[in-house]
Amino acid sequence: MKLYYATGTCSLFPHIVANEVGLSLDLERVDIARTPHVTEDGSDYSAVNPKGYVPALRLDDGAILTEGIAIAQYLAELKPERGLAPALGTRERAELQSWLIFVATELHKLYSPWLFHPDYGAQAQDVARRKIGERLAFVERHLAGGGPFLLGERFTAADAYLFTIVGWSAYTKIDLSGFPRLRASLDRVGARPAVRAARLAEGLEETAA
Ligand SMILES: N[C@@H](CCC(=O)N[C@@H](CS)C(=O)NCC(=O)O)C(=O)O
Known part of the structure; x- marks a missing residue:
């Protein structure tokens, strides 16, 4: 393939x-x-x-x-x-889908195109950054109640997606300093061979x- x-x-x-x-x-x-x-x-x-x-x-x-x-x-x-995706038909699989959709629609498409195309203008970028901040705060609260990964102890495809998208933060001037659990989770993912x-x-x- x-x-x-x-x-x-x-x-x-x-x-x-x-x-x-x-x-x-x-x-x-x-x-x-x-x-x-x-x-x-x-x-x-x-x-x-x-x-x-x-x-x-x-x-x-x-x-x-x-x-x-x-x-x-x-x-x-x-x-x-x-184990990158729990078995089809299980509640855990639905949770995985939920996180994948969250990352796609609430993060991926807020970072891109808004923050990668300056032609959208500073105002649109400010709105995108504020929204992303709210979404990341939700992830932070979620990780506080479990973690270290989105589905708890288990690393799944959703963590790979979150790592990939939130990895754009430095480039797009998204401040992650207020999200220590998220940063720790991303560090763990980034260290995986x-x-x-x-x-x-x-x-x-x-x-x-
Ligand atoms: N819905 C698609 C979106 C993929 C996407 O946004 N790809 C970007 C890179 S992150 C791209 O190739 N952009 C170039 C373009 O749209 O022309 C998916 O989730 O796979």
Whole structure:
């Protein structure tokens, strides 16, 4: 299987999940700074994913799967014994879905595009930062009642997604100093060998774990 990714973006999330479950993916970098977005050999990426964005996963039969949450859960399901996603039909799985949707809709799409495109203007960015602050405060309170991960003791795909998105905070000037439990949780995730290996493969980290 091949993961189409762009360094420093949300495609790190399914990449981490693949590593965590022990699946070795082929990687193809997409240049999303160019219009149209192009793959490593210069071909138009929209031929791979007509939606135009990363991530996309090419399955061994050639089919393309898109949307980070769907890709991550698909990868987790290939090795259910690794526990990245609780079993389908359980309450824990519904909780995982709830967190994945929360990260996608309440964080991912507040950081991006609002904070990555200055053309939206300072006012829109202030609104996004305030909203993100409220959402992160909710995560902080949640972790205070359990943790260290979103589903308690168990590291899941939702932690990989949260790590990936909240990892944009320094770049987007989101102050995490008021969220010590969140920072501790992110540090734990960042120290995991599978996470470090994914970051290293994408050129985000200089030394192997
Ligand atoms: N709904 C998509 C959104 C993916 C997304 O926002 N990808 C960004 C990088 S984080 C991207 O490729 N942006 C380039 C573009 O939209 O042209 C998912 O969750 O997989």
